[in-house]
Amino acid sequence: MGKEFNKVLYDLDSFVYGKSLYPVKLKNGLEIGGGLILPELNFTLPNMLFNESTFPKVIEQYRSIIDEACKRAVELSVPGFVAEVELLPDATYRPEWGIEITKVVREVMYEYEQKHQLKSGLRLTPVDIREDLNSEHMWHGEFWDKIMRIFEEGAKAGADFLSIESIGGKDVHDEAIMYCNIKQSIFGLGVLGCMDMKRLWGSITEIAEKTGTVSAGDTACGFANTAMVLADRGYIPKVFAAVIRVLAVVRSLVAYEEGAVGPHKDCGYEGVYIKAITGTPISMEGKTSACAHLSPVGNIAAAVADLWSNESVQNLKLLGGMAPTVYMEQLAYDCRLMNTATKKGHSAVLLLRDLLTDSDSYYDPQAYVLRPDVVLKLSAEILKGKDHFERTKLAGLAAIRVLREAYENKEVLISEREVPWLDMLQNEIESIPADVNVFTQEMIEGNTSAKFEPKKYDL
Amino acid sequence: MGKEFNKVLYDLDSFVYGKSLYPVKLKNGLEIGGGLILPELNFTLPNMLFNESTFPKVIEQYRSIIDEACKRAVELSVPGFVAEVELLPDATYRPEWGIEITKVVREVMYEYEQKHQLKSGLRLTPVDIREDLNSEHMWHGEFWDKIMRIFEEGAKAGADFLSIESIGGKDVHDEAIMYCNIKQSIFGLGVLGCMDMKRLWGSITEIAEKTGTVSAGDTACGFANTAMVLADRGYIPKVFAAVIRVLAVVRSLVAYEEGAVGPHKDCGYEGVYIKAITGTPISMEGKTSACAHLSPVGNIAAAVADLWSNESVQNLKLLGGMAPTVYMEQLAYDCRLMNTATKKGHSAVLLLRDLLTDSDSYYDPQAYVLRPDVVLKLSAEILKGKDHFERTKLAGLAAIRVLREAYENKEVLISEREVPWLDMLQNEIESIPADVNVFTQEMIEGNTSAKFEPKKYDL
Amino acid sequence: MQELLNKIAIGIEKGNKKAVLEDVQAALDANIKVESIMNDGLIKGMEELGAKWKRNEVFVPEVLIAARTLTAALEAIKPILAQQGVKPKGKAVIGTVKGDLHDIGKNLVKMMMVGAGFEVVDLGVDVSEAKFIEALEENQPDILLLSALLTTTMPQQKAVIDAITAAQLRDKVKIMVGGAPVTQEFADEIGADAYTQDAASAAERAVKFVS
């Protein structure tokens, strides 16, 4: 570990949205976590080809998306916002393209800053193309180099925040989800994932320091959100997805150990734990990201958020305007409401936070584990572990315990057929050896996932 | 007037969302305004032809829209909802089509009620095709008959609430908006509109009584929302649009004088006044209807709503699912939050209502006139008038006065170039003769709108 | 001379019909070329107002009143224009397609077209293919503008274009489409010559077609 995080930094009274212990401030004055919750707008291309010949059209899409959204933000007196450029694969495989998109989007944002005093920042998120079948190693080679080049040149082209949805460990974790294999999941998140995060975020932080940008953080999207989406369709148990969310905390925390300072990425709902443990600001998404995926955490996700995101929406024409503009408006109103409470005073903030929390937490175990009180409690449990591996196991066990108690106290709805899973998962976790090397060996030998190649991790 | 409304029914403490003095209850137990705020989902076809040969596809669109939305509602434990079928012109010109759509949608809703205890009601809204160039009279003839036939047979096909966005007086009012001619506007709303509403809603209420359905109410959409959309683009002054909204109260109230009992239609933001004056429940739309039109009243619109609507969204595929399903989710979470406050107690409700209110009311005069306190105050002023005409003039003058005061007290943002409009509008209104017949004569003689034919109103 | 033309332009901007008509007469009396009166006086005033509108400095009623004034002034000099063979900037036909009664957007486009110096024939709302074709034959416009506000009447824009093609008139006219649900992609798909998002840019685009 670089930085060490060993204690929970908030009590329940100070753990609120819009305010974090260590706000992040850009040169233009935009501050995240400094008091206000702000929109983070995300957008993507409509159904279209992305290649050499369509690239001018692609650029025009991005330009017009951000232009119209900024226009609406000004009209609604939005006090500041973040735009995320989450690159598509094509724009990552060809870094020039990703960099050009970044530049064009940022230019429009500067324009609105100058003409209309609309402060904003740009989060740049390349695809983690190390997942490519041809990628031979996690930490060097063509794919690694491309990602690093995008970060470096993207930073020069105007990116403010560097992020990625990294996939170290996902090679075993995809299968873990499909088979609800919690041991494999812990291997993916608590061993491979953490190993990879360390290398990856060490490098990203270096680039951020060199370029004067912000090393913002990751998300366990490919792990916990995949599980959430599958659970939402009834494909896997919700309690399994809830436990995965908590397991993911340790992995996502590694970015901060390696120097990231936030805001944590929107789709990483484990961000609430990151905030509790590191004091950095976080981005979250909920009901207003239904455009990107339905979820059981529509309101509760906002309870302690510093940025409020729509995750992603295609540039389609809705009756009211282009979809990204429509979502800018929705985010703006959500944030307005929350900031009005802040203006009214701390007790209004606490009430609103608790309403957001209580409105969801009963209906789904995945919502329950995002309750601010539960987050503080579980964070303390997690931090008792001495290393990533132990922390991940503790995270799982503590989450199971808390869910079982809540179920017994009728504080959370768990369907009957899911209840036995709590014991099953616990037994599985308890059967994991204490020594990480023994465990690793065991998992490598018993591996059934065709995607996983130990030597990519120098194993 | 049939029923007479002469006093304001709420004080500020009791004027809240989800609860109205005279809730509306369906046979299946669904109650509007009885304590909970519920979603009202609206949807429309994507870009497609609507004719004989595409009709099977049209039906399949409606069926799948409501099916997927109901599915999500069940998953989110929605306690009940209303679906609005706002027919497109083709389905009004051919009543069989409109009736068939109603039947198919209602059947799916019944199914979810039986299988999943999801209570719901259907609002049926034909197009007011009396606007057709070939329509010879407002109150009889082919077009009138078709509308009435849809109401009657639609009721038998399963509609629960009957509504329309009626257009009496719009023939002069379209021009009034474009030229910001407030006299013409008062003629359209306070004279022609009220005359027409009386005849129209007398008939609709009769049909509702005969068929055991609910005479729900109208909206001044064609008047005040048209103004709002134009103001939002900076085409006309916002203060003008705000005044139009208040003028519209008297017109929309006529439905209730003629026996309507609510819920008032979503897009009629004047509904908050209707609620204050009649005690009937209302539907409103705000941030979560940005899909249909952007607006300056995203949060405040919810402050005293009993149903919460998305106005309309095409059946397009967003990344998270079909757009109507996505909007069902968003509405569900909005309502959950508000109902959680209700469970917490009255003071939480008041706080949330005030946050919703205060978050918007400063930024736009159109939001300001929706403030619950302002609504109660202006309603009292309006009711001082002895007839529709006088009430409409009083509405305009009172709205102007309140806006001027608020501007002076820095309670509302009015751009400098709009300030003189307040005086201009006031002078115009004050120049209107006291006698409605004199005024009518004057307006008919000076008429410049090609669409207006007095004889359609027996004038 | 420049002074008088400026005065005319300002008169248009203010929508002061009486003054404009007087000033136009004065200009004619002063032997200023009628073409110059039109372009450097009347239309220039309208253009300046249009630019203000685009910058959100004036409201629609002001533009509408100016457009009315412009129309009256053009009407007054029409005989002289005709006599001297000066043609208007172009001719346009506009209408909302069949099944659709929305007309506010269309009216604004018309207003800006007039402001840009076009002679505009307005067919109103709910206009069938046949009526559009009739109007093309009768007026021989440079530009046809189709408005549609409903997702179910957008395809009617295609029907109109197809009918015009079938009537072998397609290459005689530039067709522009617009309205809230319409997009550039859709315009391309149905073979329109242009789409724009709002009234001001619609007129700008139209001017390009005729110059």
Place this chain on the structure above:
Amino acid sequence: MQELLNKIAIGIEKGNKKAVLEDVQAALDANIKVESIMNDGLIKGMEELGAKWKRNEVFVPEVLIAARTLTAALEAIKPILAQQGVKPKGKAVIGTVKGDLHDIGKNLVKMMMVGAGFEVVDLGVDVSEAKFIEALEENQPDILLLSALLTTTMPQQKAVIDAITAAQLRDKVKIMVGGAPVTQEFADEIGADAYTQDAASAAERAVKFVS
């Protein structure tokens, strides 16, 4: 006999590989027709599980384990099936198109296809047109399934279909497309034979193509 077949079906549902293999052997020993063992035992068990899955009564892991068991059992009786000339219900090739690495949806579809009795060749993710064509030539499947999860890889489904047409293989195979952003309209547009929204209905549709 019925009893034994039922036992096999239940064994599949439970994913109990050892028991199923034993029961299958017992059935063969009892001279039960191998076709019946396959259809009324193995696949029936899988169908019942699939139905439960559609009713949200079981989770994916259970279906996956059953599918694995089914595959093992089919493998065991393969020589006998071949010898008696009994063919599998059909053959399918599946893959996620070029540029797209999402595979969970595709894997679920594959699982349901296996469960429905298909022999499935899985080409994995990021599969080019050429690879699809190669697989068609090599495996001669009844059905080709294309998955795409990105708005920018959906058009790649069209590219694959176009390439297959160009290779004159289009009439030899039914092509199904799917993935979150795909719609029926899009499927029609690009000339696919079918689209379905989820894995269960994909397999149902596929069965219709081969029966």
